[in-house]
Amino acid sequence: MAVDTSIPVLVVDDYKTMIRIIRNLLKQLGFNDVDEAKDGAEALEQMKKRKYGLVISDWNMEPMTGYELLRAVRCDESLQRTPFIMITAESKTENVIAAKKAGVNNYIVKPFNAATLKAKIEAVFGD
Numbered sequence: 001m002a003v004d005t006s007i008p009v010l011v012v013d014d015y016k017t018m019i020r021i022i023r024n025l026l027k028q029l030g031f032n033d034v035d036e037a038k039d040g041a042e043a044l045e046q047m048k049k050r051k052y053g054l055v056i057s058d059w060n061m062e063p064m065t066g067y068e069l070l071r072a073v074r075c076d077e078s079l080q081r082t083p084f085i086m087i088t089a090e091s092k093t094e095n096v097i098a099a100k101k102a103g104v105n106n107y108i109v110k111p112f113n114a115a116t117l118k119a120k121i122e123a124v125f126g127d
Contacts, residue, residue, distance in 0.1 A: 008033040008054075009035070009053065011023060011026070013038070014038050014062065039064050043057065044064070054083045060088065070103065071102050105124040
């Protein structure tokens, strides 16, 4: 399954370093149209202005977490079909279950590499 790497991707994380890492991994995978947001609230604003083909969001952020962002996206009719991958340092089962219930398309636990990111993205677009 070939993923359309021309789609715009939004990376949401409050750590600049993490955004840079994800951006570099996406570039290795052929994604060049990558925007960034420092928290869920900023991401939501950007998503209302531009249609993204994929959102990759960290879980733990202030003031609006990735989980809250996911729930807001899934409740918004114009955004609810946006593919959403959650990234977290915590592999707590309850977090994974909560994210799944909220409608996340996939879940990545840090640390991860380009191969993991590629597999997760392919899984999202493979359905």
